[in-house]
Amino acid sequence: MVMKIVVLGAGVIGVTSAWYLARAGHEVTVIDRQPAAGLETSFANAGEISPGYASPWAAPGIPLKALKWMFMEHAPLIVQPRPDWAKISWLARMLMNCTAEAYAVNKSRMVRLAEYSRDCLIELRAETGIAYDERQKGTLQLFRSEKQVTAAEKDIAVLKADGVAFEVLDPAACIAAEPGLAGARHKIAGGLRLPGDETGDCLKFTQSLAAMAEAAGVTFRHGVRIDRLEAEGDRIAAVHTSEGRVTADAFVVALGSHSPQLVREFGIRLPVYPVKGYSITVPIVDEARAPVSTVMDETHKIAITRLGDRIRVGGMAEIAGFDTSLKAKRQATLTHSIEDLFGGAGDQSRASFWAGLRPMTPDGTPIIGRSPLANLFLNTGHGTLGWTMAAGSGKVLADIVSGRQAEIDTAGLGYARYLRTPRAARPQLGKAALPA
Template identity: 35%
Template sequence: MKILVLGAGLIGCTTAYLLQKSGHQVTIIDKQPGPGEKCSYSNGAQLSYCHAEPWSSFDTLMKALKWIGKKDKPLLWKPSLDPMMWGWIVRFLSKCNAHSVKGGTEKILKLGLYSRDVLKEISRDLDFDFDHQKLGKIFIIKTEQEYNEHLKQSRLQEIMGSRYEILSRDEMIEREPSLKHIAHKIYGCFRDPLDESADAYKFCLGMDKILEKLGVKRIYNEEIKEIKKLKNEITEIVTDKDTYIADKYILCLGAYSPLLTKQIGLKLPIYPLKGYSLTLNIKNPEEAPKTSITDVTSKVVFTNLNGRLRVAGTAEFAGYNEDITDYRIKMMQDLVQENFPMFGDVSEVTSYACLRPSTPDGVPLIGKCKYDNILLNTGHGTLGWTQTFSSAKIIADIVNDEQVKVPLEWYNIERF
């Protein structure tokens, strides 16, 4: 079968890999000069298999209302007349209830744990280094209220198959000596032992070489301009340079997915939430994290990538504006110094911003839609790296008419 994968980020590359390995003739296409040049380029590097709390919760809503217009808060929202934003917010509000949070948690956790299994399965074919560490993840919590909220969510996830540990202050310092300077400020500490970390961009570069060896046709520097249909099927994809026809089309364009599908009357409930990241060289290893840490209060993560510190987080309602704002970068630099006061100079950073494809319920769109020959694999929000492998495997199983190991209706667009 001839298959055209639209988008060469983490999810597109991995989907193309599994489909080509299944015996299909795969082409992958992207506007960028190479693979992983957008959200996959400089993310938080966490493989958060056990992080399954949906954004759409009453607690998040209450915090978001307090943060309106405040530049130093995790979520930056400036009310505007953007109809796309308001449509998304209305759907988000409809999901801010206990029933939706419980259901969303189960769906996200199922996808995360399945992704861990799929990565383990394909790892024997990955002949490249992508700074993969299996050291778990630590959450530092600075208030009693946040501690109780995190404990409640962790207990819910444990019932669903997740694992967590509560660390004493001494245990926390033993695992992460870099936290010793602020241990007195930390109310509590959790650890997810199943979580991992890795460099997503390095993975894309390595996977691109494997795709080349497997015979996948890789097309870069080509922008998709139009998607054409006839009745209930896609007939062709038109770029700024050529036209492509396939038996199946896989949509992996992240935040840009709804801009394409609106041409054919397919409205995807995805909004681009802008996130930021910094990368710093670690000059004093003893004063930097050994693995991955999440500061629950600031919603910022810190990950050691083989001598580089990746700092990522925040969310901003800014439409399709990818500009980097200095005050958000300064906020994250300050958080490095606040959590790791002996880290050293934080002025020399590489900063980045990307648009996370977020759905109102925090659950991605995977599977079929109203057009018979296009499959959706988009809307993964902040968990794209985590959910890459399970999402790609689900798509491959659908195409190959094999049994899918998760309930497809959980991730289907029909839930909206």
């Protein structure tokens, strides 16, 4: 059955959702407050498409590591002390997932979706010829200590269980894979390389796919503020925007960190919290010193990625609500990581600095599928892996909305995993506001 569907949000998740919904034959409209697609969280992320590194932040040992990180000069995690109940609640739920059992379940779910998404992206690229500074040269997780090498064993066990190709490398093999690391040989203890991983510019992809979707009949309404949803019975009747009321047969919430505010008053409690990440983008000035693909600096939790004639350096996690201000100290951490490993590869005097809000769930797995309201669907909470999981998430969502069986097992991907009892799923009708 052909439906009229409104997708709320034009980041990489909203645009891929719209693309696959349109391919399924539906009439699709995308609404977003920005003047073009991909201008918020999708704008300048780290650039890696890394299914094998799809891991929840909630892991055994993380609470102790977090305490140590607080005293590092270039800390990968920063928790602002300002009181915030949503932050406290989210952190408490994340800590509850820091067990070996929970980690194995959550990582398996994430790898399943991420591997499928990579396959969907390959298929989409072959079908459309879309270009986005893409490379298919694998990714390298770089360890600076033997302790990190040993700690990777739990991830390797999951990779084996899920059939993900990997290579355990000694320092010499790391440099063979990434020759630009030669000057940092003495800082390398080993590495874990995933040859099936890819890289690419998420913004270029999102905007190119949006143009293709528009040519295929999708309507994009940019610069339109989303104010609230209007419910009738157990369904959404319309979305109220700065340009009036918009009706549809179904609605998809793909608003990243802003998703919870829109649905909260309907009794839907999305445990999605904004975790701020930073990146710098620098032009390459020495090809011989530049990365070939993505190198993930395990010590600083920073990814260094080759994007055409640029290097993107992204990472860190700052838990500070919806604050997107740029802090010089964070840029210094990014600069330190790339210069420490690929010194002289990029022109730091021409670096562009950016910060965005990653929509994180406490267990790491995104929320994809039906909501307790009959015609309201969710595609949000992808955290640091929105680019990695985008194509697969969009296709899974389109299958669910269309009433088709998804091509992968969707168990554990939906909102239902957060419901303690069936009664909790009963919607509370009302109006939900979204900040401008």
